Amino acid sequence: MSKSIKLAILGLGTVGTGVVNLINDNLAELKRRSGRDIIITEVGTRRQRDDIDPSIVQNDDLMAIAASDNVDIVIEVIGGTTLAKDIIMHAIKNGKHVVTANKALLAEHGNEIFALAEANHMHVAYEAAVAGGIPIIKVMREALAANKIDWLAGIINGTGNFIMTEMRDKGRPFKDVLAEAQELGYAEADPTFDVEGIDAAHKLALLASIAFGIPLQFDKVYCEGITGITLQDVNYAEELGYRIKHLGFAVRRSSEDGLQGSAGIELRVHPTLIPQDALLANVNGVKNAVLVNSHPLGQTLYCGDGAGAGATASAVMADVMDLVRVLGPNDRSSHSEHSNHVPHLAFMPEELSDTLVLRAEQMITGYYLRVHAYDNPGVLADITRILSDAGINIDAILQKPAHKLGQVPVIILTLPVIESQMNLAIEKIEKLTAVADKVVRIRLDELA
Amino acid sequence: MSKSIKLAILGLGTVGTGVVNLINDNLAELKRRSGRDIIITEVGTRRQRDDIDPSIVQNDDLMAIAASDNVDIVIEVIGGTTLAKDIIMHAIKNGKHVVTANKALLAEHGNEIFALAEANHMHVAYEAAVAGGIPIIKVMREALAANKIDWLAGIINGTGNFIMTEMRDKGRPFKDVLAEAQELGYAEADPTFDVEGIDAAHKLALLASIAFGIPLQFDKVYCEGITGITLQDVNYAEELGYRIKHLGFAVRRSSEDGLQGSAGIELRVHPTLIPQDALLANVNGVKNAVLVNSHPLGQTLYCGDGAGAGATASAVMADVMDLVRVLGPNDRSSHSEHSNHVPHLAFMPEELSDTLVLRAEQMITGYYLRVHAYDNPGVLADITRILSDAGINIDAILQKPAHKLGQVPVIILTLPVIESQMNLAIEKIEKLTAVADKVVRIRLDELA
Structure with a gap:
């Protein structure tokens, strides 16, 4: 019998609980697919929980869990960019692989975290950080690995897409729909991250890195939200055959693109008119979708739930299933196995390029x-x-x-x-x- | 410097030439991503070709190439189910990994081929066999690995989708559009495989196996084509808010599904009315798309080109890039690395289940x-x-x-x-x- 894979889940909020539920619901399926027992050994939670299997250790000392001998893979779902960073760095140094859904942390500190992981022969997996349950990280890093990616355009914030959808479908003004989104739990009490495009910019920074093989550069993403979109413009757009969506774009421009433009990469998040009959224009409500244009494949579209406990847990556990294969049948990861892993940012670390990121005016x-x-x-x-x-x-x-x-x-x-x-x-x-x-x-x- | 990865391409038709072109076009990208040199050492072709780099050996003895010491990975793109089978079996026995786009071969003989591959610690990769450039095999085997898949519905034959799209958009009868599809090269002179649903049934058999962990059972797929679809029905469907698409369905039925139905799996290909506003209903022309409903993720959709040189080459080379990692930095695959590979049919071979495949009447x-x-x-x-x-x-x-x-x-x-x-x-x-x-x-x- 192969060794069991031991997971620690740090944070038992919506996503952490979703992961616990997924493992309970699909235990047989996980084993049939991986050939291994996957068990939660420790959970990090501030208050003792009665609804957790008593065989699982509950601990409020997250740093201790990140270094525990009883853990192979640390799942970080506490969020934030301070404690979460310390925990992940500590876990890596203590020989743990890490799975995280933390887009803000990776967009802002990913270069440092991935470098530490490489140096320690550990993996930091982050499928859940972008577009929730849509496997866009795996698709771009692995399935499109033989393509040259020209551009991508994504609906990567469900709250914003919900608001734009309701405005168009029901003719309701922005403020009304935002209030409803807050009631439904789609938007936070402070909706700035969603409606100003910051959350989308975090995700776009990650997507652009793995598309083009550039370091993470969140600070260079041009970012415009949807707070200024009026019903008037929504309706004029429709009349002209277009639909306004809040999109993130990563575009590779060569100097041959004409218009005397500069060669470089555009990273931008903004409301955009796109043709009504494009599939992307018909991705509605809280759904996310990413359209990737690559050579020689052409356009492919990936669509699904971008948030929620189930979708996020699906992505987290897909990462765990990948790591199970890396961990090998009997041991923790060895250097030689590690050397074959998919690079964190899709390209070999030494091959990341310093391609110019264009300024907004360019x-x-x-x-x-x-x-x-x-x-x-x-x-x-x-x-x-x-x-x-x-x-x-x-x-x-x-x-x-x-x-x-x-x-x-x-x-x-x-x-x-x-x-x-x-x-x-x-x-x-x-x-x-x-x-x-x-x-x-x-x-x-x-x-x- | 790591060892180069040596490829043999058997067949230089549309797809084989597409693979050669992809490697020429994207060589730098392939190396930046894999950290390895990927070179074509041999090609199998009946007649000598002038347009092939003279450093590449051209050989009309495909069985010899499949056993050549100068080859790590054999790419089979000759098609057919007789010679192609012999070559693949021979390659496996001679310690080569295989990449194939051959849906008919795998749907009909995949159980035998995969068993031989397992016994020889070799991989047979087949992303290109289903839905062309859409990475549906990787998505279902890896990205959805933590999910229980309930059902999937796919537009998995581009010719059929082109015909259905033209009938609806332009009010043209079936025979007219078929003739045009033949002129455009979308349909063969003998269109039976496409319009009778056999090609879709081959792909569905593969998708169903990796969805549910069942052996390949092409002979149990209920199969109905589009030759009987009239404009009259296309128009009535539209009037009622539906659209007719030719779809493949794989559905898991539990006995609790009501209606006194039997538990088991439905494998079926047939024209289907689906709601007009579903994304799947808006996938037009020769595009393919697969909608997967799984727990806890919910519905995700994958859309792109299902055929053509570029799309197919993209999928073939994605498989190669995966195998590059399996091959390790210095050597050919070893048993211990192999044991961590993604199972051919998504589930561990010993975990494939003999779940009942339902008869049409059920x-x-x-x-x-x-x-x-x-x-x-x-x-x-x-x-x-x-x-x-x-x-x-x-x-x-x-x-x-x-x-x-x-x-x-x-x-x-x-x-x-x-x-x-x-x-x-x-x-x-x-x-x-x-x-x-x-x-x-x-x-x-x-x-x-």
């Missing part, structure tokens, strides 16, 4: 512009001339009847343009005397 | 029925009474004006029912004197 996207102009016959000509002078091509124009006395909203869709050029053009448009307000701009991508 | 699905009745005031009452007596619940009825003199098509959607009961009810309906023709029936699934 990024290239299409645009949706909403301009409010006084009903002046020459204003449309002025606006289109400014855009044309800036080398910006207009793809569609929609001029609606005035909705405020004497003001006519003009909606303009543009082809891709370098952001700095668009900034200049918008500055000029806003200086026109016939233009009443700030120009509303939302990025647009055909996903082609 | 399967449970909803139905779309089209009944042509003479305009007789009592006939609808007769039909609904027959269904009701058989315990079949009606979900919707659509009665259209007569389109032939005196004949009124009645469309009925039912809730799920055991097929044998539906067979009896239809027999009775067809005996009604007011019913003119055979009842047209198409299965229906809410994908819930």
Whole structure:
């Protein structure tokens, strides 16, 4: 009989309890697949829990668990970036593999954590950190390993997607839907991380690293939330055949991409108009999805639950099942087995490249512009001339009847343009005397 | 420097050439990810090719290549189930790992091939055999390894999906679209494998095994093609909020599923009405997609190109990249490393179960029925009474004006029912004197 695999679960909140439940529910399946007994030996919890099998040691000293001889794999699901970091570093130094769902910690301190893991021949697995139960980390690190990834676009924050879906489907304003999301437990009391795009930016930093083989650079992600999206824009977008989704993009730009753009990588999170008939536009509610464009495979889409106890536990335990194979039938991991593991950031550590991450002004996207102009016959000509002078091509124009006395909203869709050029053009448009307000701009991508 | 990985590619048709091109295009990426040199040492081809790097040995003796000392991994892309089988068995016996895209071979002889591979501590990898570039094998064997899979539904034949998409989008009849698919190279001159569902049944047999941990049982797959689908039914389905797709289903039924059904597994390929707003219903053209419902993860969807040189080469080389890790930094695979590999059919060989595969009459699905009745005031009452007596619940009825003199098509959607009961009810309906023709029936699934 092979040695049992001993797990410690640090944190018994929603996710930790989900992992306990998964192991209880699917024990036979886990064993049929892995050929091993997988048992929880220790759990880290502040208060003693009555609902945990009495054979499992409960301990509030998480650092002690991370170094326990009775543990092969430490599952960190306490969250946060301070104690969680100390625990993971301690576990690695004590010869434990680590599984974590902590996107904020990895996005901000992953380079350091992975380096320590490499030095100690340990693995830190993090499937649950991005897009919950969707196996996007495994897919990008392993299944697409022979591809050159050109770009990816993802709905990677369920709260934001729920809000955008409800606004469109039911014509409800942002604030109303946010309040409901908070009632339903989809959004926190302080929703900043979700609605300002910070959570999505954490995940995007991870996805971009494994897509392109670059170090984690969360601080370079351009990040724009959904708090400024109005029903008016949602409806105009629909009328023009588009849908507004909050997306994270990681794009590799070569200097041959035209438009005199710079070579480098775009990391950006922002509301985006995408074609209504794209599958990604039809991923609704709290679902997540990631669209990856790679050569020679082309586009593939991965969709599912991005959060919740079951989905997250599924991802955590998929990592455990991978580690079970690394751990070998009789022993803990040896150096020689380790040398064959999938690299933490998909590429060999010494092969990570310092490809330039572009500044916002260097990024290239299409645009949706909403301009409010006084009903002046020459204003449309002025606006289109400014855009044309800036080398910006207009793809569609929609001029609606005035909705405020004497003001006519003009909606303009543009082809891709370098952001700095668009900034200049918008500055000029806003200086026109016939233009009443700030120009509303939302990025647009055909996903082609 | 680690030892190079030496590949032999047997067959230089579309897929084999795609693999050669991928390696040429993405060599740097492959090395950055694997830390190894991956080189083609030999290719098996009937006629000498000028477009192949002269350092690569060209040989028309495929059995010799399969045993060559200059090869670590044999990539079989010649297709067919006779020579391909001999070559793969020979390669395994000679200590080569094998990568194949051959769904027909594995569906029909996989149990034997995998057993030989296990006995020889070799791996036979087959990501490319199902759904082309979509990494559904890796996802189900590894990413969902902690889940209990309840059912899956897949668009796993691109030709069939192209035909169904064109029929709906453009209102073109089946024969027209098939002819175009043949011109475009999507369908073979003899389209039987695609349009009769045999190709999909091969893939379904593989998916079902890795979903449930059962041996390959291609001969037990219920298989129905799309040749009988008319525009009339496509349009009625749309009118009722559904779309007809050609799907493969693998469903685990417990005896608690109600309806006095039998416990066991349903393996079936057939046209199916699914809700229009399901993502799966919006996977169009030659794209493939697989929807997997598992516990605790819930539903996840995987979508992409199911065929073509690039997509297939991507999957073949993903398998190679996995094997590179198994092969270790300096040597060919050893027994101890092998013991940690992902089992061929996802579950440990000794854990495969002999769960009953249900006969067609035991399967449970909803139905779309089209009944042509003479305009007789009592006939609808007769039909609904027959269904009701058989315990079949009606979900919707659509009665259209007569389109032939005196004949009124009645469309009925039912809730799920055991097929044998539906067979009896239809027999009775067809005996009604007011019913003119055979009842047209198409299965229906809410994908819930």
